[in-house]
Amino acid sequence: MVEPTANQLQKNIDDTNDYPRENFLEAYKNRNRILFEVASACSKLVGIEKFELLVPGRETEEQVSVIKEESGVIKLRKARKHRREPNLVIPLIDPTSKRLGELHFYGVVNDRDRVFLNFFERWATACVYFSQLYRRHENANGHTVAPPTTPSPSPEDSEFIARQRRLNAFLLEVVRSLFHDIEKTQLLITKVLSFAQKLVDADRASLFFLDMRTNELYSRIFDNQGDDDPKVAIVEDGIKEIRFPTSRGIAGYVARTGEGVNIANAYEDARFNPEVDSQTGYHTTSVLCMPIFIRKTVMGVMQMVNKRNGGRFTAVDEEAFETFAVYCGLALHHAKLYDKIRRSEIKHRIAMEVLSYHGVCNQDEVNKLKKAVPQTESLRLMENFDFNGHALDHVEKPLYAVYMFDTLFRDKFKYARDDLIRFVLTVRKNYRVVPYHNWTHGWTVAHAIFVVLRKTNIFTPLESLALYVSCICHDLDHRGKNNAYMKTMSTPLAMIYSTSVMEHHHFNQTVTILQQEGHNILQSLSKEEYQECLGLIKHCILATDLALFFQNKAQLGSILKEGHFDWNEEQHRSLSKAVLMTTCDLIATAKPWPVQIETVSVIFQEFYDQGDAERKNGRTPMAMMDRDKANELPDLQVGFIQGICLQCFELIAKIIPETQILVDRSYQNLNRWKEMSEENKRKKEQEAIADGTENGV
Ligand SMILES: Nc1nc2c(ncn2[C@@H]2O[C@@H]3COP(=O)(O)O[C@H]3[C@H]2O)c(=O)[nH]1
Numbered sequence: 001m002v003e004p005t006a007n008q009l010q011k012n013i014d015d016t017n018d019y020p021r022e023n024f025l026e027a028y029k030n031r032n033r034i035l036f037e038v039a040s041a042c043s044k045l046v047g048i049e050k051f052e053l054l055v056p057g058r059e060t061e062e063q064v065s066v067i068k069e070e071s072g073v074i075k076l077r078k079a080r081k082h083r084r085e086p087n088l089v090i091p092l093i094d095p096t097s098k099r100l101g102e103l104h105f106y107g108v109v110n111d112r113d114r115v116f117l118n119f120f121e122r123w124a125t126a127c128v129y130f131s132q133l134y135r136r137h138e139n140a141n142g143h144t145v146a147p148p149t150t151p152s153p154s155p156e157d158s159e160f161i162a163r164q165r166r167l168n169a170f171l172l173e174v175v176r177s178l179f180h181d182i183e184k185t186q187l188l189i190t191k192v193l194s195f196a197q198k199l200v201d202a203d204r205a206s207l208f209f210l211d212m213r214t215n216e217l218y219s220r221i222f223d224n225q226g227d228d229d230p231k232v233a234i235v236e237d238g239i240k241e242i243r244f245p246t247s248r249g250i251a252g253y254v255a256r257t258g259e260g261v262n263i264a265n266a267y268e269d270a271r272f273n274p275e276v277d278s279q280t281g282y283h284t285t286s287v288l289c290m291p292i293f294i295r296k297t298v299m300g301v302m303q304m305v306n307k308r309n310g311g312r313f314t315a316v317d318e319e320a321f322e323t324f325a326v327y328c329g330l331a332l333h334h335a336k337l338y339d340k341i342r343r344s345e346i347k348h349r350i351a352m353e354v355l356s357y358h359g360v361c362n363q364d365e366v367n368k369l370k371k372a373v374p375q376t377e378s379l380r381l382m383e384n385f386d387f388n389g390h391a392l393d394h395v396e397k398p399l400y401a402v403y404m405f406d407t408l409f410r411d412k413f414k415y416a417r418d419d420l421i422r423f424v425l426t427v428r429k430n431y432r433v434v435p436y437h438n439w440t441h442g443w444t445v446a447h448a449i450f451v452v453l454r455k456t457n458i459f460t461p462l463e464s465l466a467l468y469v470s471c472i473c474h475d476l477d478h479r480g481k482n483n484a485y486m487k488t489m490s491t492p493l494a495m496i497y498s499t500s501v502m503e504h505h506h507f508n509q510t511v512t513i514l515q516q517e518g519h520n521i522l523q524s525l526s527k528e529e530y531q532e533c534l535g536l537i538k539h540c541i542l543a544t545d546l547a548l549f550f551q552n553k554a555q556l557g558s559i560l561k562e563g564h565f566d567w568n569e570e571q572h573r574s575l576s577k578a579v580l581m582t583t584c585d586l587i588a589t590a591k592p593w594p595v596q597i598e599t600v601s602v603i604f605q606e607f608y609d610q611g612d613a614e615r616k617n618g619r620t621p622m623a624m625m626d627r628d629k630a631n632e633l634p635d636l637q638v639g640f641i642q643g644i645c646l647q648c649f650e651l652i653a654k655i656i657p658e659t660q661i662l663v664d665r666s667y668q669n670l671n672r673w674k675e676m677s678e679e680n681k682r683k684k685e686q687e688a689i690a691d692g693t694e695n696g697v
Contacts, residue, residue, distance in 0.1 A: 031100070031132055032066050033074045035092060038124040039103050040068075042090070042117055048107035052086070054079055055101035063102065082106065088114065090121050094129040160316070163199070167320055170195045171327050188335055192328045193302075199324060200288060200317040202304035207328075208251050209300045211243075217251055217301060218243040242276075249273035250289050251301045258298050260290040260322065264312035288313035290325040294333045302328060352512075360516050361425035369421050372399045379403065385451050385587065385661060388595045389444040397443045398424045401472060404450040405521075408468060412461040414524035423519045427472055430509055434480030435605040446472035448584035455658040458567060459577075462529060465522070466536030467577065469510065471584050473537075474544045476509035478502060480606045483545065485614065500545040507541045536577070543578035544585045546644070552578045553651055560654055567655075576655055583652045583659065589645040589669060590662035596669045604633060631684075634676035641670045 032055060039053040054063040055076070064076045086104035093099055103121070173191070189207060197205040208217040219242045246252040250261060253271045266272040266284045277284050286307045292300040302325055307313050313321075372395050381387045382400060392400060401424045402417075409415070431439035449471040453464050483501045486494045497504040511534065514520050522530055543552065556575045559565050565572055588599035608630075611621030623629045624636050649662040 030074060031128055032076070033068075034128045034131065035101060035124075036066050036068050036074055038120075038128070039066075042103065042120060042124075043105070045120070046105070046107075046109060046113040046117065048087075048105045048109065050106035052080060052082075052104040052106075053101060054104065056099070066101075088117070090117050092121060092125050094125045096129070100125060100128065163316070163320060167199060167323065170199070171324070175327075188331055192331055196302060196304060196321065196324055196328070199320055200304050200313055201308045202288065202313070203306035203308055204282070205305070206251075206303045207300060208242075208255070208303070209332075210246070210255050210298055214245075215247075216243050216245050217255055244273070244276075249276070250287055251303050254289045254291050254301045254303075255298050258291045258293070260318065260325075261287070262289075262313050262318050263287045285310075286312045288317060288321055290321055292325050292329040292332065294329050299329065300332065356512070356516055359426065359430055360513075360519070361422055361429055365425050366418065366421050369395065369398055369402070369425060370418075372396070374399055374403050382447065383451065383454060385448065385590060385659075385665070386592050386595075387447060387451075388591065388598075389440055389447055390595065390598055392443070397439065398428055401427075401443060401446060404446065405468065408450065408453055409461070409465060413465065415521045416518075419518055419523075420521050422516075423513065423521045424472070426513050426516065426519055427476065430476050430513065432477060432479060434478060435602040435609065436599070437475045437478035437480055437606065442472050442475055444587060445474060445584045448587040449580070452580065452584070452656065452659065456656055458656065462525075462533055463536060463573075463577065466533050467540060467580070469521075469533075470537045470540035470581065473510040473513070474506055474541045474581070474585065475502075476506045476513075478506070481610050481613070483547070485610055488614075488619070489617065500542050500548065503542045503545045506544075507538050510537060510541065539574065540577055540581045543581040546582070546585075548578070549582045549644070549648065552582070553647055556651060556655075560651070565655060576652075579648060579652050580656070582648050583662065586645050586648060587662070589641055590649060590665040591669075592665070593669060593672055596672075600633070600637065604630070631680060634673045634680055637673040638670060638677055641666055641673065646670070 032053075035055065036053055039051055043049060043051045053066040055066055056062075057064045057076070063079050065079045067075050067077055069075060082104075084106070086106055088105040088109045090103040090105070091099065092101045092103060103117075105117075109117075173195075193205045193207055196202075206219055208219045210216075211218055244252070246255045250263065250266065250269070250271050250273070252273075253259075254261060261271075263269050263272070264286055266287050267274065272284070272287075274284075282305075284305050286305070288304040288307075290302050291298045292302055302321075304313065304317075304321065307317075375396075378392075378396070378400065382404070389397065398421075402420055405420055405424070406417075427442065428439045431437075431442055446468060449467050453459065453467065459467065481489075483494075483503075486501045491501075493505050494501050514522060522533055525533060542548065552575055556565075556572075556579055559572060559575070567573060567576075588596060588603075591599065604624075607625040608627035611625030611627060614621045614625065620626075623632055645666050646663065649659065649666055653660045653663050
């Protein structure tokens, strides 16, 4: 037998490679076409060009030749008369032993080709058979008509494929309704029940939920009549509920054991509870009952009763029902989750309504503020960074906050003054009474940006508006605990926000206040300006997270170092606003010494409160928050001013020279803290000496 040369084999492989796979996509509609593609693939495989495909003629058993024209059209012709016998005849027989035709090869065939072709023939004819089977049922669902020569599958196959297709179609429907009808749990359950009934051809269907607390099964959908348009046994005055302990009946057995049961005659089964029949007058014979699991826990039981043809439920019913029960569990679990989410959303909405009622200022406060008159002297002093916000009382701070807003924006934006007054008073109301991160701090930071904006003309009106609103709101609803604490204690806020926990919350509170009736000082802005302003406010408030300062400082510092800083560059403006926010947030360090001392005392009061809370939770607070280390305060201040504040103020002074005074003041305060630190050290040494003398050292 002549073996093909390596070149010949390579040519065969190349030929096969250029045999387009999509041929089979098209071919599956016509059996002869598939057989012809198979034949031409075989001939390429063995490198024999001359072949003939013969199939039984339509009218007579006489074989006809299948040819494929240039155009790709398959034609049947009278079989050609050949001068010689074919070298190889491959009979084409499908898995049901039906003869589909013969493949005649005219050329030298070696033994290995024979083995190959015979093997190939089995797979090819099996593919033909199943593609035709699929095809047959594709048109059973109203698609294109299959050619008359398509072999008819056996009745069992038809039913199996049809049922499979019905199950697939329904499961797709269940998943679809998961997303569309999810809020109508009852409707979804009804759909699920009605389909299950059709699937196994049952007379009645029931769905029971397991009540873990009472170990009972209860059904809100019972005795689903199973018509095409399901009528659920929901009594006029509401949903009917059947309830019984899991110790009773077949459903109870399935719920307890998690095992499905298929019973031919219920009255012959000890587990059956005939009471329900006596209540409903219905006679139960065959029962198919499956558990519904969610994460390996039985959450319910679905029961089909009385196979319509009078027999028992078949193994195929069981299998289909088992698949179906999984989807049913998914649908019900989804529906329960959705209900839970919906309920919590409603509770949230109610909480927000209550909160916003109590969280906004009242009319008395508004009227009181409207009557207040700013002091000229205070207005003069407020033009400088040194001004001490602590000196203002509870009415003066909002009064001057309104004054600052008016001064900055009265001729730039339209806003209702009462809205502005309500906004400022509600902002005040939403700062908590904590030692440092309170309304006075919010006001002080707003005053700092007021002075910057009064002394410069760098920022656009919209940027200035965003900066002022950000500063006055930047610590709204602060609880006197830092982000690290919020995360360590796994507070709800830390669960919502993964980074800059408090700063995200401060921004969220700002938006909530703006959205309150009669509070929206931005409402005269166009839609685009409003969106831009909110975006700027978010950027500015998030920038007050000291953890972000270091990267902002590094970026801005390197831009300045390379001499590339340009106010016209959006990124440079954005970085500048961020560092400017930190500058205002740390302004206390650049206040005159008496103000610095007063502020630091409340800062550390808040720090020590946090340290106490951490200790209560079994954690060791950092030195700055440890009241047992209060003697280290001057050192800590030296570190804080050198390591953070001066870095910030020196940087901002490079781009906004009007803030140079902050650098000078900080150095003055730094020197005071250094003197205190030195004083502490001397005292400590003297105490040590005194101790040593006493102990005779
Ligand atoms: N140690 C120290 N920390 C300060 C001082 N002023 C502000 N801070 C810290 O700087 C932080 C800036 O952001 P926050 O307002 O969230 O919280 C502030 C305080 O934790 C100060 O004078 N001393």
